[in-house]
Amino acid sequence: MIQKDNLVNILITGSEGFIGKNIVYHLDKIKTFNISSFNSNDSLSSLYSKVKNADLVIHLAGVNRPADESEFNIVNANLTSLLCENILKTRRLIPIIFSSSIQASEDNLYGKSKLEAEEILKNFSKKIGNPVLVYRLPNIFGKWCKPNYNSVVATYCYNIANNNPIKINDKSKILRLVYVDDLVSDFIKVIKTNISGLNYVTVNPEYSISLKELACQIYAFKNSRENLITEQVGTGLVRALYSTYLSYLPPKQFSYLLDSIKDERGAFVEMLKTRDSGQFSYFTAHPGVTRGGHYHHSKSEKFLVINGNAKFRFRNIVTNEKYELVTSGSEPRVVESSPGWAHDITNIGSDEMIVMLWANEIFNVLDPDTEAYEV
Secondary structure: OOOEOOEEEEEEEOOOOHHHHHHHHHHOOOOOEEEEEEOOOOOHHHHHHHHHOOOEEEEOOOOOOOOOOOHHHHHHHHHHHHHHHHHHHHOOOOOEEEEEEHHHHOOOHHHHHHHHHHHHHHHHHHHHOOOEEEEEEOEEEOOOOOOOOOOHHHHHHHHHHOOOOOOOOOOOOEEEEEEHHHHHHHHHHHHOOOOOOEEEEOOOOOEEEEHHHHHHHHHHHHHHHHHOEOOOOOOHHHHHHHHHHHHOOOHHHOOOOOOEEEOOOOEEEEEEEOOOOOEEEEEEEOOOOEEEEEEOOOOOEEEEEEEOEEEEEEEEOOOOOEEEEEEEOOOOOEEEOOOOEEEEEEEOOOOOEEEEEEEOOOOOOOOOOOEEOOO
């Protein structure tokens, strides 16, 4: 790859599309990359000057639902041919990363136009040795994808987030999915290497999910604001789908209210529950108020005082051993309860005490594992 002034000049065709926007906003933060673009509002005559200054081309421009079927070849195939012609005029080898589709192996106009574009690039690479990477992409999903167009993930996320109905034509149909951030990461990795020859590339990880499972998962994201039970959104497909779902929330849904249980002692608020790692909540206590006064057989809890001053008292229900400690919001100290030890917490300050609480299991009113006991 040729570099000028320690910069890699990257030309992106179709940079205003879904994948293009995600790539631009990632690459723009990398100081060694200089980005230029070619889009549908640019004249074909301007392409050469952009190609001439490029060290690498990411060729994303294409259509998959044109108003006129002739646009399949005009954009997907003919533009690819023109791109190759302009590279040839520069008398340089300029690597091309091309976003094709798994539909290139299918018998439809879109797939045929993508296959034709692949053949153009294949022949171009063989003719002059120009490096070409062809990505036969499955369904790409993520933020900024147009809903109610050609992405079922975007459509389901948008409609469910906005309280619109969805339609599932074939519940058992399996989707092959790649998350746009994973695609972009792969592009960046490739850009930083020396590209040579003609290569067909796949993106990992690739996920698969049925339409029914997809719909159920996205509804679970929506319902988590009511039941407070979060999905396993930290890794893999669920993480990617959750990020995508959130990107379709209208700003008025950026916040939601929680129930607050109030009495003469203070307030108790549950914030988040997990299916296998407990729940998070917080409580308050007025000056002089003591909360707790119970023990657990198996349940454990972690307390973090974030405002005020607290005295924790513990009493072993078998040996009667006692223990006390004082902590405050000025000291980020976690206090953990132990099964078989009764415990309580008293606000010993003059301000309202606020305590963050994690319990290792969701509270079950039918089996609370909480026994009243004097400390």
